[in-house]
Amino acid sequence: MFEYMSLNIAPWGYEITIYFFLIGMAAMTFVYASAPAVYGNLFGGAARSAMEPFQTTGMILSLILLLICGPLLIADLGQPGRFLYPILYFHWTSPLSWGSLFLPLFGLCIVGYLFALATKRTSWLKPIGILGSLLALAMPLYTGLDLMVQQARELWSNPTIPVLFVILSVSSGTALVAVVLRISGKMTEQAVELLHWFLYLAVAVTFALFLAEWVVLNYGSAEKQQIWSIINSEYGWEYWGLTFLIGIVAPLILVAIPKLGRNANLLTLAAVLSAVGAYSFRAVLIYAGQLGQLYY
Amino acid sequence: MPIGLQAPPSLGVPGKKRWAMVIDLRRCIGCMACVCADKAEFDVPLGVWRTVVKVKNTGAFPNTKRHFMPRLCNHCDNPPCVRNCPTEATYKHEDGFVLQRYERCIACRTCIAACPYNARHVLPNNRDHVKIGGVVDKCTFCNHRVEKGLVPACVQTCLGRSRIFGDLNDPNSEVSRLVATHSTVVLKPGKGTQPQVYYIKPDRGLTEQAYSEPVSYAAKADARAFYRHNRSSKFFSGVL
Numbered sequence: 001m002f003e004y005m006s007l008n009i010a011p012w013g014y015e016i017t018i019y020f021f022l023i024g025m026a027a028m029t030f031v032y033a034s035a036p037a038v039y040g041n042l043f044g045g046a047a048r049s050a051m052e053p054f055q056t057t058g059m060i061l062s063l064i065l066l067l068i069c070g071p072l073l074i075a076d077l078g079q080p081g082r083f084l085y086p087i088l089y090f091h092w093t094s095p096l097s098w099g100s101l102f103l104p105l106f107g108l109c110i111v112g113y114l115f116a117l118a119t120k121r122t123s124w125l126k127p128i129g130i131l132g133s134l135l136a137l138a139m140p141l142y143t144g145l146d147l148m149v150q151q152a153r154e155l156w157s158n159p160t161i162p163v164l165f166v167i168l169s170v171s172s173g174t175a176l177v178a179v180v181l182r183i184s185g186k187m188t189e190q191a192v193e194l195l196h197w198f199l200y201l202a203v204a205v206t207f208a209l210f211l212a213e214w215v216v217l218n219y220g221s222a223e224k225q226q227i228w229s230i231i232n233s234e235y236g237w238e239y240w241g242l243t244f245l246i247g248i249v250a251p252l253i254l255v256a257i258p259k260l261g262r263n264a265n266l267l268t269l270a271a272v273l274s275a276v277g278a279y280s281f282r283a284v285l286i287y288a289g290q291l292g293q294l295y296y
Numbered sequence: 297m298p299i300g301l302q303a304p305p306s307l308g309v310p311g312k313k314r315w316a317m318v319i320d321l322r323r324c325i326g327c328m329a330c331v332c333a334d335k336a337e338f339d340v341p342l343g344v345w346r347t348v349v350k351v352k353n354t355g356a357f358p359n360t361k362r363h364f365m366p367r368l369c370n371h372c373d374n375p376p377c378v379r380n381c382p383t384e385a386t387y388k389h390e391d392g393f394v395l396q397r398y399e400r401c402i403a404c405r406t407c408i409a410a411c412p413y414n415a416r417h418v419l420p421n422n423r424d425h426v427k428i429g430g431v432v433d434k435c436t437f438c439n440h441r442v443e444k445g446l447v448p449a450c451v452q453t454c455l456g457r458s459r460i461f462g463d464l465n466d467p468n469s470e471v472s473r474l475v476a477t478h479s480t481v482v483l484k485p486g487k488g489t490q491p492q493v494y495y496i497k498p499d500r501g502l503t504e505q506a507y508s509e510p511v512s513y514a515a516k517a518d519a520r521a522f523y524r525h526n527r528s529s530k531f532f533s534g535v536l
Contacts, residue, residue, distance in 0.1 A: 011405030011418075078403020078418055078430040085402050086382035096382035096406055151376055151487055152412030234523050290409065291523065 012290065015076040017283045019069055020143045021172060024165065024278070026065035027106070027136035028173020033058025034113060034129035035194075037122075043194060050191035056117055057180060063110045070103065095149055099142040106135040140169035147289065154223045155289035158216070164209045168278035170202035171251075175275035178268040187264045196267055200255045203274050206281070207248050227292040234291070235284045243284060247277010303390040305373035305490070307464060313391040315437055316464040316492040317451070318474045319366050321499075323458035326351060326364040330450035330459060337438065337449040339426045344417035346435040347450055353512050354499070363499050366459065368450070369394060369415035369435035370483065370491030377407035377416065386432075392492060393439045401431040408432060412487045437461070464492070 031038075033055050040048035051058070074083045086100035109132030116124035144162030151157045178195050181187040217228040231239050254270035255261040261270070306312040326349055334340060334347045347368040354361050371394045377386050378394060385401035388394055408416045421429040438448035442461075446452070451461040462469035471494075474480070480494040481503055495503065510519045 011408040076404075078405075078432070079401065082383075082400075082402045085385075085400060086404075089383040089385075089400060091382055091384045093379045094382040094406065096380070096404060100382060146406070149376075149380060150409050152410055152484075156409075230523070 012286055015072055017279070017286050019072050019076070020140075020165065020282050020286070021279045022065050022072070023069045023103075023143065024140040024169025025172040025176050025275075026062045026069065027139040028169045029058050029062040029065065029176055030106075030110060030113075030136045031133050032173060032177045033062060034125070034132055037125035038129040038133055043197070046190045046194050050188060050194045053186050054177065054181065054191075056114070057184070058177065059110055059114045059117070061176065061180065063107070063114070066103075066107050066110065070107075073103075095142050095145040098138075099146065102135050102138045102142060106132065106139060109135055137166065140165040147286070150289075153289045153292065154221060155217075155227045155285060155292060160209055160212060161285070164206070164213075165282070167202050167205045167209065168281060170198055171206065171271070171274040171278045174199045174202065175268075175271035175278075178271040182264060182268045187268075192262055192264050192267055195271065196255060196261050199251070199267065199271050199274060200261070203248060203252045203255060203270075206274070206277070207252055210244060210248055210281070223292050227288055230291050231284060231288045235288055238280045239284045242280035243277050246273055247280060248274070251277070301375070301378055302384065302387040305388075306390060306392050307373055307490075307492070309465065312465060314464045314492070315371070315392045315442060315461070316471050316475075316494065317368070317437070317448075318460045318471045318480065318494045318496065320458050320460065320474070320496040321364065322497050323456035324349070324364040324366060325456050325458075326362070327455055329453045329455055330366060333449040333453035334435070338433075339423065340433075341420050341423060344419070344433075346415075346417075346433070353514070361499075365498065366450075367413065367415070368493065369411075369437070370413050370489065370493045371435075371437055373490035373492065374488060376410040376412070376487075376489060380406045380410040382406065386434075389439070391439075393437050394434070395436055395439065396432065396434060398428050398431045398433075403431050405432065412484045412489060413491070 032051055035047035035051040036055060038047075074080045077083060083100075086094070086097045090101070091097045109128055112128045113125065113132060116122070116128060141162050144165035147153070147156035148158060148161045174195055178187070178199075181191055181195075217224045217231070220228075251270035251274040253260075254266050254273075260266045305314075307314045328349055330347055331345065331349060334345075338346060340346055347366065350365040350367055352363045352365065354363065371392055373392070375386075375388060375394050378388050381387075382404060383400050383402055385397045386394065386407050387397065403418055405418065408418070416432055416434045419429045419431055419433045423429050438446070438450075441448060447461045448459075451459045460470050460474060462471035464472055464475065466472060474496065475494055478496045480496055481498055482491045482494060483503060484491070510516045
């Protein structure tokens with residue numbers, strides 16, 4: 001009954017972090033896989049030539065990730081049997097309700113895209129790809145919004161969180177695509193160019209947002225200062241080691257040096273490192289965000 | 297009406313009730329009778345609380361003081377838990393209560409994350425007497441008692457009459473008189489939740505947004521145990 005012990009326990013654990021990570025990965029994988037149909041003429045046609053062989057594989061991977069995410073999220077509920085309630089009793093002010101609606105729709109887009117590929121209905125690919133890409137954007141966006149709307153948690157109640165989660169999903173999705181292309185031997189020069197461009201953008205923006213977060217926490221309110229202290233004392237390794245050094249600085253150095261960044265092996269390594277950072281950054285934000293409580 | 301609610305706030309609305317609680321900290325002796333009464337009234341399981349009395353030691357020997365801070369759901373007029381619930385399982389009653397529909401709750405714990413007062417918890421599934429489990433629960437201001445003309449269990453049992461309950465819309469009620477005649481504070485007013493638990497004469501250190509590292513041995517031990525327990529190191533974190 002002293003200052004900390006009668007706090008009720010932290011509500012969100014590993015399942016939520018893994019879900020946030022995997023759904024972001026699934027979303028960006030969908031964007032890459034649908035790129036030939038949706039963004040075929042952009043980047044000088046690089047999206048079409050680089051990602052054409054990846055379409056079916058990417059969609060299947062995205063579907064597999066989604067099939068992991070759904071049950072993981074349901075298993076995390078205290079009442080798994082009621083998993084459809086957020087749709088049945090839809091509450092428009094709750095991002096979780098929107099997420100529950102978008103998640104199956106995103107799944108339908110993946111299945112629809114695969115169906116169109118299998119039956120060679122090429123005219124279906126672009127509309128399904130555009131709709132699916134918007135829903136794919138909604139996936140990391142709603143997970144970030146889910147945190148952003150928690151006005152009681154100052155680490156989360158921050159408009160950069162949804163943007164950060166979208167950017168982190170670009171890193172993790174790029175990592176999956178790079179690994180698959182490398183293993184299957186389909187990492188062409190155009191693919192390297194495309195992935196390098198996206199990874200560079202994602203890691204650089206993550207670096208900027210990491211610095212912004214650092215400044216905000218140090219110059220922020222008492223609760224933010226408390227969270228900063230918690231991050232350093234409880235999650236020091238995850239924050240500075242896994243997220244900053246391994247997940248941001250190392251891949252940024254690799255992609256920033258032109259010779260290294262355009263080497264397929266090093267690019268894949270950089271992407272995997274950035275995915276590690278994408279996971280641990282989310283994990284620290286989710287866990288530490290729940291521990292900052294004053295008055296207790 | 298603030299967005300996402302199911303009933304507009306009734307504070308100051310003629311013909312409506314607005315139940316509220318005043319806690320006179322000058323009278324609290326830290327006996328924890330309110331905590332026990334609440335545990336008994338609702339069969340609250342071990343490890344979770346609907347109400348607590350926080351204890352804080354300040355000063356250095358021989359100038360020391362022990363502060364007590366009873367805590368419960370603040371039944372806010374603009375409750376973030378209601379706004380964030382994806383199934384409308386938690387809702388605002390027209391008399392001011394913030395209540396929970398157990399049959400609709402999926403225990404996603406968004407409301408726990410949303411609450412600035414840490415007033416919510418998850419009920420385990422394997423309970424002895426009450427069969428409600430696997431859902432989020434909270435203080436209800438004992439609305440089942442209030443509807444029968446009684447006061448909440450914690451108010452009934454409070455030895456020092458530190459907790460006072462009543463209708464703020466009734467100018468003759470004791471809570472109205474206390475709020476009108478005493479300097480009262482609410483917790484975290486900056487969060488915009490419009491809480492309806494009023495404190496009389498709290499120590500500044502108990503309510504102000506000021507962060508300080510735990511100082512006493514007990515507080516340090518509490519902090520270590522709390523962070524160790526809440527690091528989310530377990531898979532399926534055991535919320536049930």
